[in-house]
Amino acid sequence: MKKTVFALFMLINSGISAQYEMKPAEGYTHDIGLVVAMLEDLKNRITAEVKDLSQSETDFLFDEKANSIGSLLMHLVATEAYYQIETLEGRKLTEEEEKRWGIGGELNEESKKKLQEKPIKHYLNLWDEVRQKTLAGLKTKDDTWFASEIDEGLNYHWVWYHVMEHQANHMGQIALVKNRLLK
Template sequence: MKTKTLLLFLFLPMLLLNAQGELKSVEGYSPNIGRMVYMLEDLKDRITEQVKDLDQSQTDFQYDAQANSIGALIMHLVSTESYYQVATLEGREWTAAELESVGVAGELNANVNSMLKGEPIGHYLDLWEEVRQKTLAALKTKDDAWFASNIEEGLNYHYIWYHVMEHSANHMGQIGTIKNRLPE
């Protein structure tokens, strides 16, 4: 009984904040894809909530020369989702224009961080929303059989989109760390 009570107290604040305690499949998608959409959207909403009010200096802030800025991390999430969207949902490579516009942050390094300065946080969030809307529209055209099918031996579409979701969760933690180090 003590374990159940302890778990309730540990998770109660999270449940109250989200007003949701279960993963649900989003209507309009096959069940497994709908659950993935729920997770992708939940993470995007939580990251957006963390960063939406940042000013320019906070968006570009790096706590040391090797650190990423929040703007660069959001752009990296845009780039990652766009890459997998184009590859898995459209079955093609990025065009030269896509590579220039969203592919710039496929890798994060000092050069990329220096390039991704001077844009307001809304710029990055708008790009993410644009990419996400394309992802959501394309996922509606797929079913769970496609989702479970292999791209190659040992790698299926479900895992690829799990990776996109996991990637967002990892960078959400980095964004929180950067926010904790923002100058007063």
């Protein structure tokens, strides 16, 4: 047991761990670049987990209270689109945007019915589209903006941290659903 723990410790602390170093993404100010790197890491990890799912796996519900992987992905896309529009564009969603993203914003009975029979690529392509706008918008901002208050006790950094936290949370749910897929 002690040898196994020591070997694991050595592996974690070896040169191999350098691949897990978090550095700011190029083209962004320092703090924004760190969040961009983290957002991209989460998106890449989620994409790697789901990119090869079949239609039945994308739509799978393991019980009546669960959400499908497709609906969870749409929720991530809609949440990012909402915060992107609100913070980077400084406006509210239009009626058309509300129609497009609203179904994914809520994980409820309606979304469970409507977010079916779309291939995994549909959700991943939407996420790519939204992410490109997020990255372009964040590139126009700086760390002074990032740290500035939106409301008392709320700044842009926290909002984008929340988007990242949200994605990490649902990554766990996606893993749970994937683990429950019928073999």
